[in-house]
Amino acid sequence: MPLLSLILNILWVLTGGLWMAAAWLLAALLMVVSIIGIPWARSALTIAWYALLPFGQTAVRRDEFRGREDIGTGALGFLGNVVWFVFAGWWLALGHLITAAGLAITIIGIPWAWAHLKLALLALWPVGTEIVTTDEMDMRRRAMGRY
Template identity: 40%
Template sequence: MSFLGNLIWLIFGGFLVFIEYMVAGFLLCLTIIGIPFGIQAFKLASLALWPFGATIGYKPSAPGCLSTIMNLIWLLIGGIWIALTHLVFGILLGITIIGIPWAKQHFKLVSLALTPFGREIQ
């Protein structure tokens, strides 16, 4: 099921979301200040490419204060808009019975889009 879900996800918009996150990551990596945020955009891109079967967890080491500060900066700069976009798509897909599996994947992306620092994709 996860292969079929990922394939349908990829065909119907997942690849475009992946490209958008990759472009944003490359643009953020052009500056030294933006490199940590670009890495988080790449993390979102990898989950946006194959979301079925992937889980999001916290890193084994304690994230610490720097991770919290970076998450706050991420949230204020653009993370809230990314999360709201995935939330809206998740709600729209969740209205239909057939779209519920894809809605769950958007809700997974909401979680990572809000606080990407200190988290990993497993």
């Protein structure tokens, strides 16, 4: 991890990253307990790690990144997102919004508030999304001629 990303991630943990990652872990735990929610629990664990250390990583649509559709990016992915929204998405997004509002009060907290807003959008509709490093994303863009 580059030094700048490390510093930003340390500051992030202090400005809401830790408790929001814990909220994502709680969502994953509740989904595992239901057994039916195990596929969503895996995604929640992945996003919990992203919510803990977001700098140096990015969330991308899997079909755009991989260049092909899969079960999570088609009609079943849409249905999965609807189920996710009803049972976990709205309250995780609300947590990120409340944290963002608290951080946006101070000028120095605005960059972290912006990151929480991006995570709030991800919390609403995460199925079909993949977390990749920014280096992987840059290499993929170059390979596809979009850079």
